[in-house]
Amino acid sequence: MRLDELPPRDDFNDWYNEIVEKAGLTDKRYPIKGMNVWTPYGWKVMLSIDSLIRNEMERTGHDEVNFPTLIPESEFSKEAEHIKGFGKDVYWVTHAGENELDVRLLLRPTSETAMYPMFSLWIRSHSDLPLKIFQLVSTFRYETKQTRAFIRVREIHFFEAHTAHRDYEDAERQIKEDLEILDNLMRKLCIPYEVHKRPDWDKFAGAYYSLGIDTLMAGRILQIGSIHQYRDNFSKPYDITYEDENGEHHHVHQTTYGMSERLFGAIIGIHGDDHGLILPPELAPYQIVIVPIPKKGHQDEVYGVCNSLADELKAGGFRVHVDLRELRPGNKYYHWELRGVPVRIELGMRDMENATVMVFRRDTMDKEVVKRDELIPYIRNMLSDIERNLYERAKEKMKGHTALVENPMEIEEVPDIMKVRWCGDEECGLKIEERTDTSALGTAEHEEEAEGTCPVCGKPAKTYLYFAKTY
RNA sequence: GGGCCCGUGGGUUAGCUUGGCAUACUUGUGGCUUCGGGAGCCAUAGACUCCGGUUCAAAUCCGGGCGGGCCCA
Structure with missing residues (x-):
C-alpha cells in the first residue's frame, strides 16, 4: 500500500507541482506569488549548481562581483530598447520611510543598467580589456503569467556574466568560450540542449543578437539560459570607451551570459519519474x-x-x-x-x-x-x-522530437520541435507562430542553408526556422 | 488588460444549497511492538484566510481586502 502518493509523471503539471514540495526543494506557501522559500535540501542542490558555474568562471578568467539590488530610474532609462522590454516587469521602490523618493529606484530585473555606469568609470585603456565579471544574485521580475517553482518565478536566482571587449571580433570569441562553458556544465547537469539564434522579434531588449539555450521538458521547450551579443548598443548610451594604442577612443563591445534556477527545474522535469526526483551525482547532497x-x-x-x-x-x-x-x-x-x-x-x-x-x-x-x-x-x-546514462538517455529523447514540416500552415498535429523552411521575413515567421500556436525558437546555432521555398510566401527559403510550444 | 472559480488543523478533505457542538484520512508528539519495499496497537496535539455587514446565532448569507487556480486577449 502506498500512502502519500505522488501523481504519475505523465500528469506532468500535477507531478511537478507536488514533487518540488514533497522532495523538500521548496515551500510554496510563502504569501507572495512567484516567491517561494528555498528549503535546505533544494538549496543544497542549487548551491552545487552555483559552484559548478563558479568553477567554470574561474577557469575562464571571470571575476565574481556583487552589485547593489537597487538601480536608480535615471540609469535604467538610458537604453531605449531595454526599457521598452523590461519596463512593465519591474518592481519599483517609491518611498523611503515616510518620504516619497525624488528619483524612484527599481529592483534589478537584470544588471546591465546597474553595472554599465561603473564600467564607464573602470574602463580607460585597451589594457583594461577584456573585462570579464559575473555575479550570482537575486533579480526581480513582475511576472504576470502563471508562476511555477524554479521555472517562472518573480525573484530569480540569477547568474549573469558581463564582458567588455575592444571590438566585435573579441566579443565573438567570448561567445565561443561561453558555448564551451555551456557544454561542460550541461554534461554535469545531465541536461541535453540546443542553441538557437533567436529571431529579431524575440531577442533580448537592447541586444544585437541573442542565443537561446533550449531544452525539451515534457513536450515543451524550456529556455535555460541565454547569451547576448550587444555590440556597442549599451556602451554608447552608457559612454563606455577605451583609449587604444594610438590614442584613439572607441566604444567597447559587450556580451552577457545568463542562467538561473531554471537549470534546476530542467533537471527535475527531465529526469524525474513516477518515484520522484533523479539527481545527477555531481549535484546530489547525498550521493x-x-x-x-x-x-x-x-x-x-x-x-x-x-x-x-x-x-x-x-x-x-x-x-x-x-x-x-x-x-x-x-x-x-x-x-x-x-x-x-x-x-x-x-x-x-x-x-x-x-x-x-x-x-x-x-x-x-x-x-x-x-x-x-x-x-x-x-x-x-x-x-x-549514472551521470553518463542520465545525459545520454535524455539526449536521445530530445533528438526524436524534432521534425521537418513541409507546410506548417496546413498541419494538424505539430511536432514538439518543428523545423520549417524560411525566407527570412519576420511576417512569415509570425504567421507560422500564430497558425500553429507555437513560438519561433530561431535558427540553428550554425547557419543552415535551406533548399525549396518558404511555405508562407513562396519565395526561396534562406534557412530553417524552428518552432515549439514553450514554458 | 478582460472573464470565471477557489480559500476549513502541517498536508488532503466532509460540512455550505436550507445559519445552531466542525468530519475523516494523513502528518506531528509520547509509548508498546516490529523491521530485506510505505506494519500494527494505545494515548495525545492541531483548523473555519482577513476586515466589515446581516442575525439571538455565521465556516455557511452579503460586501471588500489578501492569497491561489483556470480561461481569453
Missing part, C-alpha cells in the same frame, strides 16, 4: 544513503557496521548519509527515491555474514549484491555511469 536492516537483538551491531561503512565511503570522497530513523526500511527506500539519491546501500545481518552489501541505483532501479572489499571502486564507476 549514497545507507539503510540499515535491523534484526531483533542485533540492532546496535547493524548500526555500528553501517556507520563504519559510511566513514569508509566518506574517506573515499563520497557524500554519504546513514538513515538511522526509527522507520521500516521500505519507508526509507521511498523517502530517498523521492529525493533522487543516486545510490542506496542496504545492509543487514545477511550481508554482514557474507561480507557483502546490497547496492541500488536510482536511474535504472536495479539492485545488486556487491562484495564489501570491492565496493569503493564499484560505486565510483556506478556514479559516473
Whole structure:
C-alpha cells in the first residue's frame, strides 16, 4: 500500500507541482506569488549548481562581483530598447520611510543598467580589456503569467556574466568560450540542449543578437539560459570607451551570459519519474544513503557496521548519509527515491555474514549484491555511469522530437520541435507562430542553408526556422 | 488588460444549497511492538484566510481586502 502518493509523471503539471514540495526543494506557501522559500535540501542542490558555474568562471578568467539590488530610474532609462522590454516587469521602490523618493529606484530585473555606469568609470585603456565579471544574485521580475517553482518565478536566482571587449571580433570569441562553458556544465547537469539564434522579434531588449539555450521538458521547450551579443548598443548610451594604442577612443563591445534556477527545474522535469526526483551525482547532497536492516537483538551491531561503512565511503570522497530513523526500511527506500539519491546501500545481518552489501541505483532501479572489499571502486564507476546514462538517455529523447514540416500552415498535429523552411521575413515567421500556436525558437546555432521555398510566401527559403510550444 | 472559480488543523478533505457542538484520512508528539519495499496497537496535539455587514446565532448569507487556480486577449 502506498500512502502519500505522488501523481504519475505523465500528469506532468500535477507531478511537478507536488514533487518540488514533497522532495523538500521548496515551500510554496510563502504569501507572495512567484516567491517561494528555498528549503535546505533544494538549496543544497542549487548551491552545487552555483559552484559548478563558479568553477567554470574561474577557469575562464571571470571575476565574481556583487552589485547593489537597487538601480536608480535615471540609469535604467538610458537604453531605449531595454526599457521598452523590461519596463512593465519591474518592481519599483517609491518611498523611503515616510518620504516619497525624488528619483524612484527599481529592483534589478537584470544588471546591465546597474553595472554599465561603473564600467564607464573602470574602463580607460585597451589594457583594461577584456573585462570579464559575473555575479550570482537575486533579480526581480513582475511576472504576470502563471508562476511555477524554479521555472517562472518573480525573484530569480540569477547568474549573469558581463564582458567588455575592444571590438566585435573579441566579443565573438567570448561567445565561443561561453558555448564551451555551456557544454561542460550541461554534461554535469545531465541536461541535453540546443542553441538557437533567436529571431529579431524575440531577442533580448537592447541586444544585437541573442542565443537561446533550449531544452525539451515534457513536450515543451524550456529556455535555460541565454547569451547576448550587444555590440556597442549599451556602451554608447552608457559612454563606455577605451583609449587604444594610438590614442584613439572607441566604444567597447559587450556580451552577457545568463542562467538561473531554471537549470534546476530542467533537471527535475527531465529526469524525474513516477518515484520522484533523479539527481545527477555531481549535484546530489547525498550521493549514497545507507539503510540499515535491523534484526531483533542485533540492532546496535547493524548500526555500528553501517556507520563504519559510511566513514569508509566518506574517506573515499563520497557524500554519504546513514538513515538511522526509527522507520521500516521500505519507508526509507521511498523517502530517498523521492529525493533522487543516486545510490542506496542496504545492509543487514545477511550481508554482514557474507561480507557483502546490497547496492541500488536510482536511474535504472536495479539492485545488486556487491562484495564489501570491492565496493569503493564499484560505486565510483556506478556514479559516473549514472551521470553518463542520465545525459545520454535524455539526449536521445530530445533528438526524436524534432521534425521537418513541409507546410506548417496546413498541419494538424505539430511536432514538439518543428523545423520549417524560411525566407527570412519576420511576417512569415509570425504567421507560422500564430497558425500553429507555437513560438519561433530561431535558427540553428550554425547557419543552415535551406533548399525549396518558404511555405508562407513562396519565395526561396534562406534557412530553417524552428518552432515549439514553450514554458 | 478582460472573464470565471477557489480559500476549513502541517498536508488532503466532509460540512455550505436550507445559519445552531466542525468530519475523516494523513502528518506531528509520547509509548508498546516490529523491521530485506510505505506494519500494527494505545494515548495525545492541531483548523473555519482577513476586515466589515446581516442575525439571538455565521465556516455557511452579503460586501471588500489578501492569497491561489483556470480561461481569453
